[in-house]
Amino acid sequence: MKIKVEIDLQELIEKGDFKTLKRVLEQQDPADVKEMIEKLPPDLKVVVFRLLPKDKAAEVFSELEPDDQLELIKLFREERLKEIFESMDPDDRVELLEEMPANVVKKLLSYLPPQEREELLYILNYPEDSAARLATTEYVELFEDMTVREALEKVRKEGKKKENIYSLMVIDRTRKLKGTVELRDLIVADPDQKVSEIMNKDPVFVHAIDDQELAAELMKKYDLIILPVVDSEERLIGVITFDDLVDVIEEEATEDIQKMASMSATYTSYFHTPAWKLILKRSPWLVVLLLLESVNGNIISSYEKFLASIPIIAAFIPTMIGSAGNTGAQISALMIRGFTLNEISLKDWWKVLLRESLIGSTLGLILAGVLYLRAFLISSDPTLNFAVATALLVLILYANIMGALLPFIARIFKIDPAFMAGPLLTTIVDVTGIMIYFYVVHSFLS
Known part of the structure; x- marks a missing residue:
């Protein structure tokens, strides 16, 4: 069991004890760092991000509320912002761009190589609550005519950079989804066997335009840790991972609770939602209910x-x-x-x-x-x-x-x-x- 240590980051920054601060941050998970910096002023948050390795900084940044993210984008140096955005997972980039003003979106997209930018724009063209918006391209894909030996070599070569390697996507040369195979099945299989012989030939998947709620239901029903997302021709465009499922369930629960209270849904936390927005969300229904009563x-x-x-x-x-x-x-x-x-x-x-x-x-x-x-x-x-x-x-x-x-x-x-x-x-x-x-x-x- 991990014991959470209470550290006053602001005190360390004000003392100029950056050596201790850096050591503390290195020992914390991204989720813990996010909690530790939430109440810091924006200029002190920037100091913390300077001391974080770029991969951890990207994870912490993706967990912050949209208003905090926008504040930091304005304060980050150009090079640091570019490092963080490039290190973010593709699905986290999509979520970030959904919340940002047009000028910020344009700036962030300019940091990506043409191919990654094209992939991101392709996902953003799908409806807001579609399964495609949750998809990430950080997965290992295998070809059905590969041998097990070739497949394992590909996993070893690409696996460190991918979000999930436990469930692998199998496609043909036109990128059409043909099946899925578990890493453990590859490890115990004969090295000369074809991937097509050991893969699941009837995989569960969702279409890109399907609602995110359907994706969550399928992952829950079939106990999946990864769910393929395909286009209208069943070509693989990405996968949804289990951590994204948790976010969807939380959003759906939030939406239902707020609708049951007769107000329009808001997904940001209470203190990160401006008072005027809460008034706009609540007042129309209160007026309707007043007139009915x-x-x-x-x-x-x-x-x-x-x-x-x-x-x-x-x-x-x-x-x-x-x-x-x-x-x-x-x-x-x-x-x-x-x-x-x-x-x-x-x-x-x-x-x-x-x-x-x-x-x-x-x-x-x-x-x-x-x-x-x-x-x-x-x-x-x-x-x-x-x-x-x-x-x-x-x-x-x-x-x-x-x-x-x-x-x-x-x-x-x-x-x-x-x-x-x-x-x-x-x-x-x-x-x-x-x-x-x-x-x-x-x-x-x-």
Whole structure:
């Protein structure tokens, strides 16, 4: 187990003890260095990067938030910036260029040799969330007509410069993907065997235009550490490695959490996201939800005379709204998880409807029974209490069905089901729930 040592880098820099600082940095992993320098001022970050070897500097730089990267690009000397950018993995370069202004992109591209620049631009031409954007060209490719001896020689020759050598891509002379072969299979095979004899001839792969989420699902399903990416003619253009899968899963989880809170997604960390951007992400939905909630005022005013005659029924409104909202939020979370993990599909809507009708009825009966008894602490009228309990039963059943079916409706209209959870679902249930509550109680007591 690695023990993390707390070192005050700023103190070392201010003392001018660069010898100790360099020794400390050499002993740290790139991820630890990134954590250590995060809170340093930009000019001190530059000092740290001067002392890092270029490969480690590239790894640390690729892990930083986009605003920190832009600040450092402005402060780096030309030669240092060129070294770092050239040492970055191809997929990290793509991610960096996606976040940078056009003038910075142009500057960075000028540092690359023509062939690497062409490969990078080729990847950047694919849609933003496509599998191609995650692809790296840092892999070893073998030809199917190679012998095992020739293949191992190629691995020894190129392996040190590549990101992954444990799973190797096999192509023909037109670069068409023919299979994959594990390094361990090469090592134990007869040196004179052909690669085509020991390779997996039915490899799992994704097309360049496929969504990144599909790539993550395939890697998870088949326990892959590397996934080939091919073009429309199944020619190999790159591979996705496991570390990129982790990033995709984190981004998807972030997106779902924020959509469930009814806000547009933002992928930078909280303190690295400008306040104005958070306001822009949050305010549109808050305005929409405010306007929806304001409908409640019209509904309540339409029952003004009824409320005036039996004022006590107003005391149960928060209970109705809260219980229905909680019920809807619970089931919608289960549905969204089911969709995300492909446990539920659109064709299952009727099974879900029947199942949740039963579950909703049972939950409604339990909560209605509890409320009926609890209501006697507020009202001594059994008829009123029974009417309120019945209204809650209907509301819980309704909220449960709504929470289950709204994600299906979202899928039909190609909207992320996560949008149908949280505040949006609660607001919909609030508005319609108030109508149901007053209608049921009014029917019993009028």
